[in-house]
Amino acid sequence: MQSSTNNNGEILNEFELIARLSKLDSAKILEENNTVLTGIGDDAAVVSTPANQMLLTTDAIVDGVHFRSVDERWFDVGWKCAVSNLSDIAAMGGVPDHALVTLGVPPEASVETYADLYNGMNAAFSEFGGSIVGGDVVSSSTMFVNLALTGHPSSDSFGELRTMRRTEARAGDLVCVTGPLGSSAGGLEALLNGDTNPSSTILIDRHYRPTPQIEIGKKLVASGVRCAMDISDGLVGDLQKIAKLSTVNITVEMANIPLATELIFMFGSSAIELALSGGEDYELAFTAPKPLVDDLVANNIGLTVIGSVTSSESPDGQVDVIDENGEMYEPIRKGWDHLNG
């Protein structure tokens, strides 16, 4: 609360920290962004909006829950925090625009920690779109980072702004995913086990440096896909959200779920469990009629069909997983609930 009148250089000062972060090389990206009319330093940022519709999302990460400060992988922590927000924009088929960052800073924090973290966020924004235009710095005994990100919808083939919604799955649709699942969760297990072989290293990289599917999201909208979400809490749990909001049943064929070779190598028959319920892969799950999926495949948009929407008028929605023998499979885990770790 009240500041010391004689801060020495060792104590992290709110205004010094903001000044330092705004001087990072990566912050120069901002100066070249002509949609930012007033950036960091005023009461609010002023930005121009490219469309008359806007996407808004926010995602926070907390020490001991989403990352471990003892690992000191600050660049990666920043990268992943940015990606978790970028992925929400990708899931709507949108284009990322402007980010606000809130830092919850514990007493023992160093400026270098936050510089690394900012560089990680800025690297992700630089690669996938978006830029940091403002934020807040607050004292907190637990370190946390909150990002709020704006975006704008992309257009379908008729030039109409469209977003992909969780409510738009229809009976007869195929259910698809954009890439292999379970790698991030496998990377986390490898990390906790202290594994250092080449396969583990690849999975750990998937855990620390996920990719938001911004480009694929835009292509899906352009092709007419209307229903998508990102897989952040686990495949089955996330499809359950689509099923409930679209009031449909979904059947997933377990044998069709794409798995990374490294995941199979490291985890054998347990790999499928990681794919069914492991979070933070940030691939997209989407549903669309078969002719549209055929078009996407013909256009080399990377996807795997993993199931179908089997019936409509299911008020609570239901997701069934079928094994290679056609038997119902009950995943051991059910997905991620952020309040019950």
Next chain:
Amino acid sequence: MQSSTNNNGEILNEFELIARLSKLDSAKILEENNTVLTGIGDDAAVVSTPANQMLLTTDAIVDGVHFRSVDERWFDVGWKCAVSNLSDIAAMGGVPDHALVTLGVPPEASVETYADLYNGMNAAFSEFGGSIVGGDVVSSSTMFVNLALTGHPSSDSFGELRTMRRTEARAGDLVCVTGPLGSSAGGLEALLNGDTNPSSTILIDRHYRPTPQIEIGKKLVASGVRCAMDISDGLVGDLQKIAKLSTVNITVEMANIPLATELIFMFGSSAIELALSGGEDYELAFTAPKPLVDDLVANNIGLTVIGSVTSSESPDGQVDVIDENGEMYEPIRKGWDHLNG
């Protein structure tokens, strides 16, 4: 992290909490808001933007730093968190639009706590503009609330979109404030002292239920004011930010600073210290040429002239406080630094 497969009703579940909060009466405001195309429940909110410029701000509050959970004044905590963001929009002369809320939820939290907190936020948005369209819920050993708020600029008398900036103070401008200062800090002291007399009660109310000056902000823009900020960290510290960013010197005449009668009654000669450096009053400070200030006074816009911009070309900016004898006065406190409580 990983959820329990057999949560009982006592354990707070992320999805249950979101569902409960989205069913609050106050959430109905949202349904009547025709700028919200997709609200809570998808990957991102979709909103329509009323102008081709947008304001973005964020402000977080943390247990033990900005509020004390032991006080259990959850409605007030929510109100104040909303107001701290609304006040940033007011300081730009803007109109609030859409908010994203992140809740950092400790293990012992109850749904009722968050319902009260949401009701407090929604009450402030309902009164001053804006509505909650999405958010995130995360587990955190320290409770925190982050709000990100969008807005749009209002127009000047020529119909041009304008924002008031901290960089626009000019030599010769008068320095004005929109209301009495120090009341919130006085309320906090009264609270910590356990005072319960009527004056204390009024000050404590100013501490818990501040008002963002949205309407005055819009009027200032319409009248041609170009430089403003909100007083959230203390008058001298905040004017220092204007001085630095505008590269000017500012002189404040201490005797002209407006003080609430209750503050003088409770704190006597110490009242001025609370006014100079106490935070969270959320009044606006602005600078403008004298003829413009005369117009504002003629139009009954509540303001008090407290000083002037005395010289330009001052690279670091400087704020001098002059007492009733014309002597330089050195405030005991310097303002609020959120990292050094």
